[in-house]
Amino acid sequence: MKKWNLIIDVAKCENCHNCTLATKDEHDGNSFPGYAAEQPRHGADWVKIERKVRGEGTMVEANYQVTMCNHCDDAPCVKAGDGSVKKRDDGIVIIDPDKARGRKDLVDVCPHKAIWWNEELQLPQIWIFDAHLLDQGWKQPRCAQSCPTKAIEAVKILDSEMSALVEKENLRVQNPEFGTKPRVYYKNLHLMDTEFLGGCVLYDNNGTTDCVEDAKVTLLKDGNSIATTATDFFGDFKFDGLAADSGEYTIEVSHPTQGQAAITATFSQSRYINDILLQV
Amino acid sequence: PDGCTRLTTNTNGGPMFVYVKDNKIVRMTPIDFDDSDAESWTIKARGKTFTPLRQGVINPHAQGLKSTVYSDKRILYPMKRVDFDPNGERNPQNRGKSGYERISWEEATDIVANEIKRQRKVHGPGSIAMAFGSHHQWGNVGYYLSALLRFGNLIGFTRVVPNPDSWEGWYWGAMHHFGNSMRVGIPGHYGLVEDCLKEAEMIVFWSSDPESTNGYASGLEGTQRRFWAKELGIDFVHIDPNLNATAQLYGGRWIPVKPGTDPALAIAIMNVWVNEDLYDKDYVEGRTTGFDEWKAYLLGEEDGVPKTPEWQEKETGVQAHVVRALARAWGKKKTYLAAGGLGTGFGGACRNATGSQWARNMILMMAMQGWGKPGVNFGNLQAGTPLDHYFYFPGYAEGGISGELNFTACAVNNYQRMPHVLTMNPVKQMIPRQRLADAIVNGKASGYIWDGSSAEAQFAEFQYPMPGYSPVHMIYRYGSSSFGTIANSDRWVDMYRHDSLECVVNQSIWLEGEAEFADIILPACTSFERYDISDWGNSGGYIHHNTDQLNHRTVVFQHKCIEPLGESKSDYDIFTAVLNKLGLGAMFTEGCSELDWCKRVFESSDLPNYVSWKKFIKKGYHVIPPAPENLRTPAYFRWFAEDRFKDVPEPMPLPSQWSDIAGKGLQTPSGKIEFVSTTIQRNDPNNPERPALNRYVPSWEGTQTTELYDKYPLQLLTSHSRYTFHTYGDGKDSTLNDIPDHRVCIDGYYYWVLRMNPIDARARGLQHHDLVRVHNGRGSVVCAVDVSPLMAPGTLKSWESCAEVDLFEDPRFGRVDRGGSLNLLTPERPQVKNTEGMGSNSCLVEVEKWSYANEELVRA
Numbered sequence A: 001m002k003k004w005n006l007i008i009d010v011a012k013c014e015n016c017h018n019c020t021l022a023t024k025d026e027h028d029g030n031s032f033p034g035y036a037a038e039q040p041r042h043g044a045d046w047v048k049i050e051r052k053v054r055g056e057g058t059m060v061e062a063n064y065q066v067t068m069c070n071h072c073d074d075a076p077c078v079k080a081g082d083g084s085v086k087k088r089d090d091g092i093v094i095i096d097p098d099k100a101r102g103r104k105d106l107v108d109v110c111p112h113k114a115i116w117w118n119e120e121l122q123l124p125q126i127w128i129f130d131a132h133l134l135d136q137g138w139k140q141p142r143c144a145q146s147c148p149t150k151a152i153e154a155v156k157i158l159d160s161e162m163s164a165l166v167e168k169e170n171l172r173v174q175n176p177e178f179g180t181k182p183r184v185y186y187k188n189l190h191l192m193d194t195e196f197l198g199g200c201v202l203y204d205n206n207g208t209t210d211c212v213e214d215a216k217v218t219l220l221k222d223g224n225s226i227a228t229t230a231t232d233f234f235g236d237f238k239f240d241g242l243a244a245d246s247g248e249y250t251i252e253v254s255h256p257t258q259g260q261a262a263i264t265a266t267f268s269q270s271r272y273i274n275d276i277l278l279q280v
Numbered sequence B: 001p002d003g004c005t006r007l008t009t010n011t012n013g014g015p016m017f018v019y020v021k022d023n024k025i026v027r028m029t030p031i032d033f034d035d036s037d038a039e040s041w042t043i044k045a046r047g048k049t050f051t052p053l054r055q056g057v058i059n060p061h062a063q064g065l066k067s068t069v070y071s072d073k074r075i076l077y078p079m080k081r082v083d084f085d086p087n088g089e090r091n092p093q094n095r096g097k098s099g100y101e102r103i104s105w106e107e108a109t110d111i112v113a114n115e116i117k118r119q120r121k122v123h124g125p126g127s128i129a130m131a132f133g134s135h136h137q138w139g140n141v142g143y144y145l146s147a148l149l150r151f152g153n154l155i156g157f158t159r160v161v162p163n164p165d166s167w168e169g170w171y172w173g174a175m176h177h178f179g180n181s182m183r184v185g186i187p188g189h190y191g192l193v194e195d196c197l198k199e200a201e202m203i204v205f206w207s208s209d210p211e212s213t214n215g216y217a218s219g220l221e222g223t224q225r226r227f228w229a230k231e232l233g234i235d236f237v238h239i240d241p242n243l244n245a246t247a248q249l250y251g252g253r254w255i256p257v258k259p260g261t262d263p264a265l266a267i268a269i270m271n272v273w274v275n276e277d278l279y280d281k282d283y284v285e286g287r288t289t290g291f292d293e294w295k296a297y298l299l300g301e302e303d304g305v306p307k308t309p310e311w312q313e314k315e316t317g318v319q320a321h322v323v324r325a326l327a328r329a330w331g332k333k334k335t336y337l338a339a340g341g342l343g344t345g346f347g348g349a350c351r352n353a354t355g356s357q358w359a360r361n362m363i364l365m366m367a368m369q370g371w372g373k374p375g376v377n378f379g380n381l382q383a384g385t386p387l388d389h390y391f392y393f394p395g396y397a398e399g400g401i402s403g404e405l406n407f408t409a410c411a412v413n414n415y416q417r418m419p420h421v422l423t424m425n426p427v428k429q430m431i432p433r434q435r436l437a438d439a440i441v442n443g444k445a446s447g448y449i450w451d452g453s454s455a456e457a458q459f460a461e462f463q464y465p466m467p468g469y470s471p472v473h474m475i476y477r478y479g480s481s482s483f484g485t486i487a488n489s490d491r492w493v494d495m496y497r498h499d500s501l502e503c504v505v506n507q508s509i510w511l512e513g514e515a516e517f518a519d520i521i522l523p524a525c526t527s528f529e530r531y532d533i534s535d536w537g538n539s540g541g542y543i544h545h546n547t548d549q550l551n552h553r554t555v556v557f558q559h560k561c562i563e564p565l566g567e568s569k570s571d572y573d574i575f576t577a578v579l580n581k582l583g584l585g586a587m588f589t590e591g592c593s594e595l596d597w598c599k600r601v602f603e604s605s606d607l608p609n610y611v612s613w614k615k616f617i618k619k620g621y622h623v624i625p626p627a628p629e630n631l632r633t634p635a636y637f638r639w640f641a642e643d644r645f646k647d648v649p650e651p652m653p654l655p656s657q658w659s660d661i662a663g664k665g666l667q668t669p670s671g672k673i674e675f676v677s678t679t680i681q682r683n684d685p686n687n688p689e690r691p692a693l694n695r696y697v698p699s700w701e702g703t704q705t706t707e708l709y710d711k712y713p714l715q716l717l718t719s720h721s722r723y724t725f726h727t728y729g730d731g732k733d734s735t736l737n738d739i740p741d742h743r744v745c746i747d748g749y750y751y752w753v754l755r756m757n758p759i760d761a762r763a764r765g766l767q768h769h770d771l772v773r774v775h776n777g778r779g780s781v782v783c784a785v786d787v788s789p790l791m792a793p794g795t796l797k798s799w800e801s802c803a804e805v806d807l808f809e810d811p812r813f814g815r816v817d818r819g820g821s822l823n824l825l826t827p828e829r830p831q832v833k834n835t836e837g838m839g840s841n842s843c844l845v846e847v848e849k850w851s852y853a854n855e856e857l858v859r860a
């Protein structure tokens, strides 16, 4: 049985919000019996975007993660729903807009905080993968169709094929520790949950300061080299994928003609060391 | 399958399918092209092959439009201000305060028609001013340059003339170094997507955020092309006080610069090029004039101050070594300069105090690097796709049904192709748009005209009032955007309450702040409630071949998807109703409905060569095939670099404007790029703010205006909104309000967002999403603060085009707006003496934490 999955590439998401707006466009003012009642125009972000800003000075990034109901295979909401929440054969989870009326308790059941409480209708609601459209032959949900960079991709494949894809493309899910087996996968999720260490390498060029291009930069942890890179023409380098608050690191920089430098620093979150001056 | 009918529409953010059921819009989606649509183009570069996505990629402001149709701000019936009696007390002092009562269309059109007659009898021609924005819902029939101008010409009106808002520094400055007046002083773009992908090694984005503004009216079509550039390893650099959306998406070195100091940075880069021999000497020698003088200035031979990277450091905040690194890379690599969101122009930096210096420097830099040679050009892959340039369909600036030959580009094609009754406004009196309030309050104003026919037209000053005409006593306002988009718009409050204004009519779709200053409100409907027809992205006129930002050129039938809501009517029908009462209805309509006009537009175009009217309406759109590969246009300016006859399809400059043989060289008197401008030397020789040699003159509202800076030490940018097209999608209870980078809901109210660096926030004790009062001598606006290092310290950024204005009396601070109209705080001073350019994109402010006073809110 082929089932639906969503693959979201954090590196391709530009925070344009076409996905959140397309979802609202679909559900604001429209009810689809058996699938979902109307979404309130404001406040209920069935599809939501989280921002993570990393860095300081001139080495700063903003990364965005689209989140929504994960259509988990081992979903606490289905278990707690007493038949009001169903898992379809194609993997999609639907909170029945009639049967689930009054079930505010379900909101807290979802560890991913993906259930929204519709106060007016007294209804727990989620992003339904636009199952009502897929059932009519649409090839993808609205959020994927409207996405300009195709950062969101919906695929209907066998679970075994999906596992292979996860392996091959290094996909991750949100909070695997909850054990709910999400069907929404992420590429480049490290942009959201790791930190970087960057810097700028300079040297004294007969009295003026200049950037050093092509300096070799080594990152050491506990005396062991864990990564190497080179500076660009602005003298900048960056080591990504470090854990927050991961203690002391040493950076060693060397250039064949312009000298070397070493810095040791405690690392809590993303940093940009602006002024690493080489000494000959 | 679900009983919906799938219709089509076109918007400022791209074409869309509209699914309709039972006279209700169910959904609006981007258009996925199908197999029967024309093939897409392919570009081969460095061993890779690139073909665009087969979809019309839209903007967020398009994706949110359904919610603006079904908005509680829609005006559903005509209204009259309760204390406005056309035959008795008019109470102008209460405009914006007193409420409204519903009236019938009969009564509304009677009042308006009678007032027009009264104005003409009592005051004479000129007493009615018409004021409208720079943009409109997409279309050709219902556009302001179309139906509105036809209406205006038939009643006669004082023209509120726009300043070249999108272009400013390019028009008043850059043009004088290289011509291109018909493009308002910006470069063209032909063939540049292919050239950039094949040749360029670096793109410098300077005041350029195409992911937010995407050139103009072209959806997010350019995005995929910039990903191709990354794939090819082209380096990106971003010069902007804000790590903007483009820099966020693609990465690349961020060079935050203090607003308005960019000219100093540019000059220092050029200084390095001279000192280190990193410029194109042959090009400078053969294709430019005046370089020796410029070089002397750069090296300090003129004034004893060498313009080195160290010289600019304190001014711009950019470290000298960064400037040198950039200058060296730029000198060595084939570089595209992306100036402004379009890449070939615009940019917030062209709309501030030093805007014309900046734009001028952009041209001079490219002149030093061999502009037009392979891989050396303006652009950011936003414009210059290989589309068909010979297919004709009118753009909106061609005037639609206006019959106006002078103030639209109607005369170029439209008039001959779609003969229609000419109309003409006999009133020659004009008021500059930025000076409307002063004209009413002070009774006089002056300005300079925006006219692209020559480089010289802009030097003539004009005066209001003009001999022979009446001063203005009535304003017919179309739309409601002034508070959000006009500099120091606080002046508008006083204008609307001035007792010389006997009547204010507002014809709007939504009841937004400015509409509520009218005496009579006429409810227009949205473009989804009437017929229209259009070419995606085709503005025509001054942005010739703007469609080159698209991946697929797409002509769209704009269906009347639903009946007008409430008693609202199309603007066309409103104009007809008013004109019927003046005996001019038939002259206006020529007996045509809007649908008839759509058919006339269709028949005037080349589209009938591809598809029948019936089939076109049924499918709703038609994709025009791209140019065959062997007929693609050459890269822009290559002809100039190689000193050949011009070989790109832009019919400009006007024939008389070539100083040498037509088709060779440029529009400048020398026919070359002029480092020292002859047209400035000739026409404005003693203007210290616009010297013929582009010396650095610090901003008149920046870090060097010490007295002001001490009081208001933060530089505020008001850039174009990413999520709304100007005021069009903002407010209105639209879904855009839920985007945290657009508005933030705090205690049930949606506040405008102000971006601030953590250092500045800490210094003021501010936390993320605190409410703050942004203020200076011009007023106060309440915003929610977004604290992050995406903003450089000392600078703030917000969006310019707020639709809401919500003014109330704060017992502590006087009149405060909590709608977010930051243009209340921007300077109205022309950016450069002897011009009418706005310099409002950067101003000085202070910010402090704000909370509601204990008293109840009183409308101000």
Ligand SMILES: Nc1nc2c(c(=O)[nH]1)N[C@H]1C(S)=C(S)[C@@H](COP(=O)(O)OP(=O)(O)OC[C@H]3O[C@@H](n4cnc5c(=O)[nH]c(N)nc54)[C@H](O)[C@@H]3O)O[C@H]1N2
Residues within 6 Å of the ligand: B132, B133, B134, B135, B136, B137, B142, B165, B166, B167, B348, B351, B478, B479, B480, B481, B482, B484, B485, B486, B487, B507, B508, B509, B510, B524, B525, B526, B527, B571, B718, B719, B720, B725, B726, B727, B728, B800, B801, B823, B826, B840, B841
């Ligand atoms: N500080 C600062 N200010 C700026 C800028 C900046 O960068 N900084 N940018 C400037 C630039 S480039 C521009 S182009 C201007 C834009 O400024 P404006 O042109 O003032 O802004 P718009 O929102 O396009 O205004 C259009 C108005 O027409 C109305 N309208 C649209 N369609 C229809 C219709 O079919 N019928 C009726 N009756 N009304 C309609 C809209 O509701 C809106 O009120 O702003 C300028 N202002």
Ligand SMILES: Nc1nc2c(c(=O)[nH]1)N[C@H]1C(S)=C(S)[C@@H](COP(=O)(O)OP(=O)(O)OC[C@H]3O[C@@H](n4cnc5c(=O)[nH]c(N)nc54)[C@H](O)[C@@H]3O)O[C@H]1N2
Residues within 6 Å of the ligand: B059, B061, B165, B166, B167, B206, B207, B208, B209, B212, B213, B214, B215, B216, B217, B239, B240, B241, B242, B244, B257, B258, B259, B260, B261, B262, B340, B341, B342, B345, B346, B347, B348, B349, B352, B717, B718, B719, B720, B721, B722, B723, B724, B725, B726, B727, B797, B801, B841, B842
């Ligand atoms: N979504 C959307 N798209 C639009 C529009 C819209 O309203 N919304 N408007 C359309 C119109 S009419 C126009 S004219 C174009 C305008 O397009 P642009 O003029 O290119 O847009 P802006 O946002 O004014 O400026 C672009 C960038 O310049 C930066 N900037 C501002 N001041 C300075 C400065 O002093 N120095 C430097 N280096 N950078 C600076 C801003 O941070 C911003 O990132 O956009 C068009 N596209």
Ligand code: SF4
Residues within 6 Å of the ligand: A012, A013, A014, A015, A016, A017, A018, A019, A020, A049, A064, A066, A143, A146, A147, A148, A149, A150, A151, A152
């Ligand atoms: S539409 Fe795509 S790019 Fe835009 S915010 Fe959503 S996922 Fe990101």
Ligand code: SF4
Residues within 6 Å of the ligand: A068, A069, A070, A071, A072, A075, A076, A077, A078, A093, A109, A110, A111, A112, A113, A114, A115, A126, A180
């Ligand atoms: S994300 Fe939450 S609501 Fe969605 S399926 Fe999993 S547990 Fe249920």
Ligand SMILES: [Ca+2]
Residues within 6 Å of the ligand: A010, A011, A013, A061, A062, A063, A064, B248, B249
């Ligand atoms: Ca990113």
Ligand SMILES: [Ca+2]
Residues within 6 Å of the ligand: B330, B331, B332, B333, B334, B335, B369
């Ligand atoms: Ca170069």
Ligand SMILES: [Mo+4]
Residues within 6 Å of the ligand: B134, B165, B166, B167
């Ligand atoms: Mo503009």
